[in-house]
Amino acid sequence: MSTEALRLVWVYPDLLSTYGDRGNLLIMARRADLRGLPVECHEVRSDQPVPTGGDIYLIGGGEDGPQALAAQRLIADGGFQGAARRGAVIFAVCAGYQLLGSSFFAKGARCTGLELMDLQSDRGETRAVGELAGPIDPALGLPPLTGFENHGGRTHLGPGAKPLVTVQVGVGNDGRTEGAWAGNMLGTYAHGPALARNPAIADLLIKWATGETLEPLDDTWPDKLRNERLTAIGTR
Amino acid sequence: MTEPKLPIRTRLASGLTKGAAALSRATGRGEGSVIGARVGMLVDPDMLANLAAGRRIALISGTNGKTTTTRLTTAAVGVLGEVATNSLGANMPTGHTSALVKAGPTPYAVLEVDEHYLPQVLEATHPELVALLNLSRDQLDRAQEVAGIAAKWRTLLTGKNVHVVANADDPMVVWAASVVPSVTWVAAGQRWLDDSWVCPECGSTIERSGEQWGCVTGDLVRPIPQWSVRDDGVVDPTGTYHEVHLQLPGRINKANAATALAVADRFGAPVLEALPRLAQVTSVAGRYATVVKDGRTIRLLLSKNPAGWLEAFDMAEDVPTLLAINARDPDGHDTSWLYDVDFSPVRGRRVLITGDRAYDLAVRLEVNDVRFEHVTSFGKALAAVPPGRLEVIANYTAFQDIRAELDRVN
Numbered sequence: 001m002s003t004e005a006l007r008l009v010w011v012y013p014d015l016l017s018t019y020g021d022r023g024n025l026l027i028m029a030r031r032a033d034l035r036g037l038p039v040e041c042h043e044v045r046s047d048q049p050v051p052t053g054g055d056i057y058l059i060g061g062g063e064d065g066p067q068a069l070a071a072q073r074l075i076a077d078g079g080f081q082g083a084a085r086r087g088a089v090i091f092a093v094c095a096g097y098q099l100l101g102s103s104f105f106a107k108g109a110r111c112t113g114l115e116l117m118d119l120q121s122d123r124g125e126t127r128a129v130g131e132l133a134g135p136i137d138p139a140l141g142l143p144p145l146t147g148f149e150n151h152g153g154r155t156h157l158g159p160g161a162k163p164l165v166t167v168q169v170g171v172g173n174d175g176r177t178e179g180a181w182a183g184n185m186l187g188t189y190a191h192g193p194a195l196a197r198n199p200a201i202a203d204l205l206i207k208w209a210t211g212e213t214l215e216p217l218d219d220t221w222p223d224k225l226r227n228e229r230l231t232a233i234g235t236r
Numbered sequence: 237m238t239e240p241k242l243p244i245r246t247r248l249a250s251g252l253t254k255g256a257a258a259l260s261r262a263t264g265r266g267e268g269s270v271i272g273a274r275v276g277m278l279v280d281p282d283m284l285a286n287l288a289a290g291r292r293i294a295l296i297s298g299t300n301g302k303t304t305t306t307r308l309t310t311a312a313v314g315v316l317g318e319v320a321t322n323s324l325g326a327n328m329p330t331g332h333t334s335a336l337v338k339a340g341p342t343p344y345a346v347l348e349v350d351e352h353y354l355p356q357v358l359e360a361t362h363p364e365l366v367a368l369l370n371l372s373r374d375q376l377d378r379a380q381e382v383a384g385i386a387a388k389w390r391t392l393l394t395g396k397n398v399h400v401v402a403n404a405d406d407p408m409v410v411w412a413a414s415v416v417p418s419v420t421w422v423a424a425g426q427r428w429l430d431d432s433w434v435c436p437e438c439g440s441t442i443e444r445s446g447e448q449w450g451c452v453t454g455d456l457v458r459p460i461p462q463w464s465v466r467d468d469g470v471v472d473p474t475g476t477y478h479e480v481h482l483q484l485p486g487r488i489n490k491a492n493a494a495t496a497l498a499v500a501d502r503f504g505a506p507v508l509e510a511l512p513r514l515a516q517v518t519s520v521a522g523r524y525a526t527v528v529k530d531g532r533t534i535r536l537l538l539s540k541n542p543a544g545w546l547e548a549f550d551m552a553e554d555v556p557t558l559l560a561i562n563a564r565d566p567d568g569h570d571t572s573w574l575y576d577v578d579f580s581p582v583r584g585r586r587v588l589i590t591g592d593r594a595y596d597l598a599v600r601l602e603v604n605d606v607r608f609e610h611v612t613s614f615g616k617a618l619a620a621v622p623p624g625r626l627e628v629i630a631n632y633t634a635f636q637d638i639r640a641e642l643d644r645v646n
């Protein structure tokens with residue numbers, strides 16, 4: 001492996017960090033660090049250019065106003081899209097997930113997205129709030145997803161994006177599937193934050209970025225948490 | 237004060253309010269004030285307005301500290317005469333109605349108001365003064381976004397003839413308050429910054445340097461405060477420094493005291509007479525209360541949201557500490573906010589965790605490199621620590637559970 005540090009870039013924490021999104025950065029950094037991988041974390045505010053040389057990019061959740069503003073600034077800046085086209089790993093949650101598609105709804109208007117994934121989002125009739133769970137696409141080899149969703153969007157996937165989860169509890173994209181993945185990009189509606197409840201997703205992203213097979217960690221507490229949540233909603 | 241002439245409908249409704257409250261207490265359904273007021277307000281929908289008429293009223297609102305600030309302000313205004321107040325934190329119109337019925341005619345009223353209900357209560361009570369403390373994220377799965385509440389307040393206050401006492405250090409509060417011509421600015425501080433990086437007026441970034449702040453375009457900047465918190469006291473508008481002695485811990489309560497003094501001063505209470513009254517406040521609706529049990533001296537701190545946890549860590553002493561987390565309706569169901577809180581201040585202490593959502597906290601603490609022990613009840617936590625001090629920091633329903641457990645044994 002390279003001796004260079006794994007560069008984690010957290011995009012726009014000033015706009016898109018409404019649902020404990022810092023947790024995803026902290027957990028990713030910790031899990032790399034415990035494997036002896038040197039890590040550098042960059043927090044890029046919305047008035048700063050997004051660096052194109054990162055290994056893993058995180059983009060999180062936010063309300064309508066900040067989401068629309070983030071889209072405008074990312075489109076004007078171009079750094080994030082450049083990194084995605086170069087094949088950098090991208091992990092997007094909630095509002096950030098919607099931004100990856102061609103369009104989304106905010107404050108009653110259709111807004112242009114970043115067009116990085118084959119999906120688009122509109123408004124549902126009701127807000128989806130509550131626990132979200134279901135098995136993850138077997139191609140990824142991960143245990144079931146558990147999370148908490150809180151969004152008014154419905155997301156429609158095109159043929160270029162694969163559903164991440166078959167929904168058992170909750171709404172996700174449309175009540176049937178939740179999240180999406182394509183290439184090195186993975187998006188989800190799950191908070192929790194997602195990587196606190198699903199550390200295996202963090203490991204998958206690190207594996208995508210480094211090409212390394214990772215040793216297992218002591219996940220006693222995350223396992224207890226997962227078990228409790230999945231039991232509470234009756235999926236086990 | 238002479239007995240005000242209440243409309244007959246309001247007198248009837250007040251009687252029903254007291255009656256229903258008494259009935260509710262007698263049947264063991266708790267304090268009953270809210271149930272009583274609900275009955276009364278059915279008979280007289282203008283009951284709150286009629287009860288408020290003739291009193292000089294201050295409303296206190298904000299995300300955090302409103303119960304404590306209401307208590308301190310009530311104490312300070314008490315220099316001038318009798319004060320009606322909703323001391324138990326029932327901060328919606330039914331709570332205000334029952335507090336005013338219970339107090340009878342008083343020259344003053346100091347009322348804590350839920351931040352979402354401020355428009356309704358302001359319209360009903362025609363206060364002389366509104367104190368706005370702070371705005372930050374709270375109960376994310378249900379509550380409105382912070383900018384939304386600030387906008388609601390700003391719309392409410394536009395064109396109103398009311399004096400505002402407001403926190404000069406919270407950009408969202410400043411934006412909401414600055415539409416009123418008459419504002420007393422209090423430099424009350426803002427430890428939590430993550431809900432005010434973007435200017436609500438122009439969308440540009442808010443920059444901070446020392447205690448100054450302002451957005452990049454300059455349309456929203458920190459106003460010059462008339463009152464400030466300095467060291468262990470407060471500087472008044474004449475520049476005079478007053479040492480503030482409180483039985484309540486933490487810098488945030490010095491800030492709450494500064495707001496209380498600013499409100500009392502506006503009503504005409506001399507600072508030097510108000511100060512000793514602040515020192516008499518011991519606990520507020522069970523918060524900060526110290527309870528001795530089995531040789532353990534237990535102090536209870538309530539923290540409902542990330543900004544509140546930062547303040548609690550500022551107050552908590554370096555002794556064994558129990559952290560308790562639930563995620564029931566009043567707490568909000570999404571525990572993601574645990575990652576908005578940096579738990580490193582308790583690193584190195586003996587930390588115990590409990591509550592419905594202790595596992596969420598366990599994972600959070602592990603990520604924060606804080607060692608902890610999990611216990612399944614408050615009683616087990618007590619048994620696990622040696623005689624001496626124990627700090628308890630809990631969110632809303634976890635706090636209520638622990639109080640109930642302590643009440644049972646005492």
Ligand SMILES: [Zn+2]
Pocket residue numbers: 435436437438439440451452453454455456
């Ligand atoms: Zn501005």
